[in-house]
Amino acid sequence: MIIDVHTHINNYHEDRVASLEDCLNLLTETMIENKVDYSLVLSSYKVNEHRPSTKQVVEAIKGRNNLGVVSGISYLNYNHRDIREIGEYLERGLIKGLKFYPGYEPFYPNDTRLKVWYEMAIEYDVPVMFHSGDTYAPTGKVKYSHPLHIDDLAVDYPDLKIVICHVGNPWIRDCMEVVYKNQNVYADISGLVLGDFSEKFERFMKKEIEEMITYAGDPNYLLYGTDWPISNMKSYLKFMDQLELSDDKKDRILWKNAAELFKIDVTKL
Numbered sequence: 414m415i416i417d418v419h420t421h422i423n424n425y426h427e428d429r430v431a432s433l434e435d436c437l438n439l440l441t442e443t444m445i446e447n448k449v450d451y452s453l454v455l456s457s458y459k460v461n462e463h464r465p466s467t468k469q470v471v472e473a474i475k476g477r478n479n480l481g482v483v484s485g486i487s488y489l490n491y492n493h494r495d496i497r498e499i500g501e502y503l504e505r506g507l508i509k510g511l512k513f514y515p516g517y518e519p520f521y522p523n524d525t526r527l528k529v530w531y532e533m534a535i536e537y538d539v540p541v542m543f544h545s546g547d548t549y550a551p552t553g554k555v556k557y558s559h560p561l562h563i564d565d566l567a568v569d570y571p572d573l574k575i576v577i578c579h580v581g582n583p584w585i586r587d588c589m590e591v592v593y594k595n596q597n598v599y600a601d602i603s604g605l606v607l608g609d610f611s612e613k614f615e616r617f618m619k620k621e622i623e624e625m626i627t628y629a630g631d632p633n634y635l636l637y638g639t640d641w642p643i644s645n646m647k648s649y650l651k652f653m654d655q656l657e658l659s660d661d662k663k664d665r666i667l668w669k670n671a672a673e674l675f676k677i678d679v680t681k682l
């Protein structure tokens with residue numbers, strides 16, 4: 414069983430417009446090729462012809478029971494209708510979590526303006542995911558996406574379940590401390606590479622992830638994710654395979670932790 418907690422259907426080749434249906438078909442085909450049973454699709458903090466809204470994604474995945482939606486939230490650009498819509502989706506179980514993009518947008522995770530969203534996530538018991546570490550775009554401001562800032566949020570909201578995306582890369586040490594210290598913080602290993610891992614980079618990252626587990630303990634906090642289509646699914650599974658961990662620990666990372674955290678009913682897959 415494999416659950417990928419971090420995929421996108423944004424069109425990153427902005428010279429052409431791909432339909433949402435085409436993007437979802439490509440995702441599903443790539444999942445089948447790689448024996449991935451379930452994926453979470455993360456919507457963006459901005460909406461345009463290349464980046465579908467949460468509503469568009471929720472409607473487009475109806476009937477595809479191997480996909481779930483995590484709703485991208487902008488720190489500023491929403492109104493009372495958006496809050497109500499997301500609240501309703503949460504109430505009906507149509508979205509599995511909320512995703513924030515510090516770094517891409519200039520705010521720290523423990524920003525009081527986001528209180529309404531965090532309270533909503535606690536009430537419906539869904540995790541909040543944070544972009545963390547390097548920004549894909551040079552226009553990002555990485556002081557906001559440093560994983561250490563997650564600690565403030567984790568302490569102030571002990572009932573909030575938080576995911577540090579990309580293990581805060583390159584600040585993996587800071588991420589491991591925040592995860593180790595706070596019971597309510599998880600991390601996903603997505604987006605460590607653009608495309609395929611080179612052999613050298615795979616060796617480097619293998620050491621980093623193994624160190625994290627040595628320090629922070631049994632990987633009950635670690636989630637498998639790729640950031641597809643930015644990272645290649647096949648190369649990511651090969652990377653997972655190289656980690657020197659027992660099968661039980663690998664299963665925790667590959668699907669068990671995600672199934673519990675996002676309440677994914679694996680008996681229906």
Ligand SMILES: [Zn+2]
Pocket residue numbers: 419421455604640
């Ligand atoms: Zn991503």
